[in-house]
Amino acid sequence: MENTIYRLIKPGEFVEQRVEIGDGTDAVIVKPRFLSICHADQRYYQGLRAPEILAKKLPMALIHEGIGEVLYDPQNEFKPGMLVAMVPNTPVEEDEVIAENYLRSSKFRASGFDGFMQDKIDMERTRLVLLPEGIDTNVAAFTELVAVSYHTINRFDRIAHARRNTIGIWGDGNLGYITSLLLKTRYPEYKVYVFGIDEKKMLDFDFVDGTYHCSNIPKDLSIDHAFECVGMAASGTAINQIIDYICPEGTIAIMGVSEEPVPINTRMVLEKGLRIFGSSRCGIADFKALLHLYSERPELVKKMKKIIGEIVTINSIEDMKDAFEKDAAMPGGKTVMIWEK
Known part of the structure; x- marks a missing residue:
């Protein structure tokens, strides 16, 4: 299955790179729908990280806050059309003392390997959490930060x-x-x-x-x-x-x-x-507990809407750059990208 990844190759410049998603894997194929820009993404986009770090990390797809729509699940656990929160932290081992987000071996999207700026993403099913029905999708976009x-x-x-x-x-x-x-x-x-x-x-x-x-x-x-x-x-x-x-x-x-x-x-x-x-990052248990809280306390979601600043529809690389530029110029608030690629 062909996929297009939108990677930052140097500050301010995205390029399309086509790759193949391997057949026969147990991964769930998810289409990004609503993504949110984080300060960490901006530090890469604006070149505010040290030159040696940029040289090591780039090229890389940005964004680690987002929700997506399930396209295909080989196990049929997640049905096509379901909206899911995507957990960016990907552990490769378990530890009885240290949480998954502090294990030095864990991989984190948009910090060492590709983030969510892609047409499709092959996600491990343990990194997906079903969204509560009727939740505001713009707020859900920054579930990771919350x-x-x-x-x-x-x-x-x-x-x-x-x-x-x-x-x-x-x-x-x-x-x-x-x-x-x-x-x-x-x-x-x-x-x-x-x-x-x-x-x-x-x-x-x-x-x-x-x-x-x-x-x-x-x-x-x-x-x-x-x-x-x-x-x-x-x-x-x-x-x-x-x-x-x-x-x-x-x-x-x-x-x-x-x-x-x-x-x-x-x-x-x-x-x-x-x-x-x-404290840094979080894990699957935090996502599940937070989304359960959203279901129980819908007024919490309404209050979270106050920090949404810009909403930008994405159909091209120019739209992506526009979203990052608007976010950088905004004194506060979260920028949400409606991903229509």
Whole structure:
């Protein structure tokens, strides 16, 4: 079966490459339908990764957030026309201690092997989750990003001590919005405060207990635990501000990705006896649990729609470039590509 993959060969340039999907495999053939652009995709598209990393990774199809339509399943488990969430993490082994998304042997789409910018994808059936009926497909497109936050909150629940009166979220972007929304949905009794720098963006956080500009935090405010959702060079500033305001023995979840090492105030980490853990990516269990939550709490899906910024229909490589350029120019929000290739 012939397939066309749209690979980034250098920053800003996609090319079509035709390949064969092998016959006789147990893979489910899925057609991408709704894809979402992530900051990681933009770092490749704009050439913001180190030259040696770009040389190692490219050419490669981008996108690891998306849903697709089943075309063919040799086992007939998934019927043609079914909509499925596609899990980008692909483990090759199991470990009784380490989760699939932290195993160094696991492969991750759009980071070392081809992502979802293809006409068809041969997916392992263990990497597919059936979508709830009637779910908003534009929101479902970025299920992976929300599942990463869901995964982090699960880990926080296991690690953090029981005093959870106040939770701080540093970051007013997509990740901060998603994380604070999931926290308030799951733990409505917690007071959740958001700390950011964009007053306009923080108006959307109307479900939390308070928002603060990072330059104007009350001196007497304290939090029990915190989530860092800033990333890049500013993540160091955010983490150090968290360290200043967090109570002793609090837990800090680091979620933002930085290309360079950032300095943190280890002296106060020691003095306060803080716990710091990092979370990245997620696994099949997180997808299943999140989609089940969407089914139970449809109002959650409605609130997720607030962070959709651009919706671009894709019929050509020029459309793909247009989607990435619009996403880069947008101050916030998720760009969804309706994949009609």
